[in-house]
Amino acid sequence: MDLSVEGTVVLGDRRGHKLGFPTANVRISASVELPDGVYAGTVELEDKTRHAAAISVGRRPQFYEEGERLVEAHLLDFDRDLYGEKIRIEVGELIRGQQIFASEDELVGQIAKDVETVRGLDPKG
Numbered sequence: 001m002d003l004s005v006e007g008t009v010v011l012g013d014r015r016g017h018k019l020g021f022p023t024a025n026v027r028i029s030a031s032v033e034l035p036d037g038v039y040a041g042t043v044e045l046e047d048k049t050r051h052a053a054a055i056s057v058g059r060r061p062q063f064y065e066e067g068e069r070l071v072e073a074h075l076l077d078f079d080r081d082l083y084g085e086k087i088r089i090e091v092g093e094l095i096r097g098q099q100i101f102a103s104e105d106e107l108v109g110q111i112a113k114d115v116e117t118v119r120g121l122d123p124k125g
Helices: 015-019 104-121
Strands: 003-008 024-027 037-044 050-058 070-075 086-096
Touching: 003 024, 015 104, 024 086, 037 070, 037 104, 050 086, 050 104, 070 086, 086 104
Parallel strands: none
Antiparallel strands: 003 086, 024 070, 037 050, 037 086, 050 070
16 A cells, blocks of 8 residues: 655654654544554655654554544654654555554554564665
């Protein structure tokens, strides 16, 4: 699957940052036909640089029963504030569906595995 979503990075709960995997969050309209799940992909910034990313699409079922639907991109090997910046998220291969974990530690462990999966798919490594 190859689909892109453009939008301005909005402030979220900063939960990704607390978990050790900060994300750039972009709201998506209901018309975007993209199944909820975790994907490999890339993010293009305003300066036209591209970064490999682990991308979550969905309502964050671990924390909300009926949360706002977001695209959350964790840029690999990247550490800069992107709030207010317009980005393009290019969604690629589906890694797994959304799921609820028994603990926050299990969630963090799975995110780490997701990031390694993305890293393995990224030819730039």
